[in-house]
Amino acid sequence: MKNLKLVGILLIVMLLALAGCGSAQDEGSDDDSGSDNGGGDDASSEEVRVTLGTGGTSGTYYPLGVAMTEQIFADAEGVSQSRAVSTGASVTNAQELAEGKYDAVLIQNDIAYYAVNGETLEDFEGNTVDNMAGMTSLYPEDIQVVTTADSDIESLDDLNGKNVAVGDQGSGAEANAKQILEAAGITYDDITPEYMGFGDASQGLQNGTIDAAFITAGAPTSAIQELGANKDVNVLSLSDDVINDLTSEYSYYTERTISADTYADYGQEEDINTVAVMAILVVDSELPEDTVYNMTKAMFENREEMEAAHDRGSDITLEGARDGMSIDLHPGAEKYYDEEGVSAE
Template sequence: MAKRVMNGIDRRRLLKAVGVAGVAGLAGCIGEGPDDGGNGGNGGDEEPEEGGERITWHAGGTDGTYYPLSGEIKNVVDDNTPHVVQVQSTGASVENVGSLNEGTADFALIQNDIAYFAYNGTGLEEFEGNPIESIRGVATLYPETIHIIVSPDANVQSLEDLEGGTVNTGDLGSGTQVNALQILETAGLTTDDFTEQNTGFGTAADQIRDGDVDAAFIVGGWPVGAVEDLATTTEIEILNLDQGTRDALLSDAEWFAEDTIPGGTYEGIDEDVETVSVQAMIATREDLDEGLVEDVTTAIFDNVDQIETKGDFIDVETAQEGMSIDLHPGAEAYFN
């Protein structure tokens, strides 16, 4: 696979901004989510059936989309295979790449851009010159939509209006932070131009509600629970990205795609919001048994009708669109 570059984005500044946090994710900060026995409350005590395996599945924060979707995938795999899935809440994409590389996760949900960076050894400082070639793709699932939440009191009409403000760009080292800094960079803003805050989605929503930040980036398949909850108690706005900004992003970073949050998705947001998205995908590691990966892939895509979270997007016909890394042979056996 040929390596690509981030054309219009100043990669050196972006790497410096997110590198330290990402290194921590790869160096062993796995499992810093809720203290729930390492499984987020999903699958702690079950035992696999005869011939089955206990599968470790790393998701994301409990306020996003990865965690509830992973819980539904767990149920499908548990019900249709002899295996048992343990779902763990994590810091999501970058951290999950680290856990796959270390062998502490069997499967994980990650963004397709983060998978590309890791596999090709580019895009982020911890990957630069240090490709994580052991990760493999299973399937792409659904668009992860970039939500830029602002308070009406902040009077933010464009990305440029965030200069001098306070912005929550997501958890340190997360895919959300990477995307946020890419988008702000496209608008000409670096971390010298605003005060950066870094938390999970739930805390970011609280900061918007309390007026502690001017904007918060939240990346997930709509509707995102943290945004839904916020919109029911607080008046919010979701920033529209104009066509010029979207065109620039698609030119600078080809993993982005145009996306729309339909009006009515969130209380008080009646008009469509134009934005961009990346793809959520299932990844695994090269050394995982081919039969096990095929079992899990088969269970998921033969029973998509049992998945509600983003189920309208998850389909065998589109499961390789946006696949940014080599496919695991077990997944390839199913799709071929």
Template sequence: MKNTLKGALAASCLLMLPVAAKASDYLSIGSCPVPCTAYTWAAGVADVINRNVEGVQATAEETKGYIANIRLMQNGEMEASLATSLSAYEAYTASGNYEGTEPGKIMAWMSIAPVAMHILTVEGSSVNTLEDLKGKRVGMGQPGGTSMLDADLLMERIAGEDYEPFRVRLGDMTDMLSDGNIDAALWNGSFPLPPVIQLAAQRDLKLIPVADDFFEALHADYPPYYRLSIPADTYDGVTEDTRTYGLANGLVISSDVPEEQVYQMTKAVFENLDDLAGMHPAFAAMSAETVLNGFGSPLHPGALRYYREVGIPGIEEFVARTSDD
């Protein structure tokens, strides 16, 4: 693994390393721009690793986001990162957006929080089902973002090219919905989403459910998508659960990281979830029952070893399902 820490951080971290530690013990965790949730998660995980795993110096790295993270890992410039489970699957299999890249390099590590597809509109809109999106003005998310890729997949299946896309960030989409400048908006993110909370305070929000037949066909082609619901009262005025689908928002790690190191880091995170929950509430919901959610690519051997040791539910079924054999 390469030492990718920035100058000042590298100098200060070297002072704290044991004499026997080597440059290969550095672990850079890619996240996103500093204000975002993924940076908070990466910083929390790095802190836990640094306090509990001897000889490893982890750091959260500010990046341009999840797509950039995968590319940096493929180029050997980072050892771990936050990513969606669809990106992890495509990177491992060298398919989809990562066709032509080296397969098998990026492995599943741990799911942190669900990412739910939000199909948003407001009362008075003619959009009441997925099929109603055909021919409409639809917010898709900004270029370079994973949410836009998910939105593209959905709209290709529903409408082909028969819709008008608006490729802007979520805050702009909710403003446009409120003002009537678009008919619907799509965003795959961890709920509750602050801009959607604000929209629900201004207008009567509608969340469009996803039918079983649409999900089953999507899942057949893209195994990392899994069924979930946005709970009632997550947003003001939405008083029933909304059936949708989503991905895992979690950590992936390079196959080059040694097994023992990944084992010790996985153990440290799971034994310190209470501390991590103090940094961000997503960790409070993380458990043995959720850690595999959404992943369709194989686990790093170090993580697999720990999960087997503690008896993660469904671990052997997961291994069989994601095996390269």
């Protein structure tokens, strides 16, 4: 009997021990499940990696984007790592933001509007970008039509029959080129369009394979400066009629005058009358509100980093952060602007 009692006691102890182990395993499984689903306080405070899509290395987006990611966003609370990537610029950036390739992109305000609303450009008709939210407006992007000073091109009319670089195919620069040519009564049938980025266009002008190039970027633009280091440049003015047609037809264009001094060291002799769109910074709408708030705050508390990276950095101001913003702001950015008393233009 004693042996039977002892066996019974041992069985009870073993069953209790097994039950305890099962309970501990169940509790552990609940914790793991919560972590996998991103729930709980730990997940909400998880830091994110930010990849910023910019543009070609010879434009303005790239140096500013590098300054933003390496010297500003990298230290923002909620960001574990940030980097800038050279891209095909506005249209490509919008498409690849939609695909999840980037967390933020630099883009023209007109292209952002078309992307969100699925309008105008073939790339976006019926294909809206649903995860794009505004963070800040940056600076005017000047449309510059450049040729060499020794060419016979003095106006848009002289582009007829010429080889003209119109930007990467499907890019924001190409959209601008088409619209400006149309305002001047010129179609692609009247020219030989060459699809290339700013750096390649500069090389083409140097070696004579193209006659002129459309460049949409903040002036001074390094591609034009690179050309001017080898040949004197002539950046064309648009006629008053073309400027009036563009600003009447498209709400995003504003009239701009670029001082001759901007490219005086490269042979430019006269002021340049043209139009501009606005460069803006947009983010994935799914980024956490606190993270975007901190990125926006860090940006305006460290503006000197962007000023050092490019002349256009000095155009980036808190007062103008909402001017020309063509899409809805991310809640994190809007929260920061509301706290700072920054209203839309």
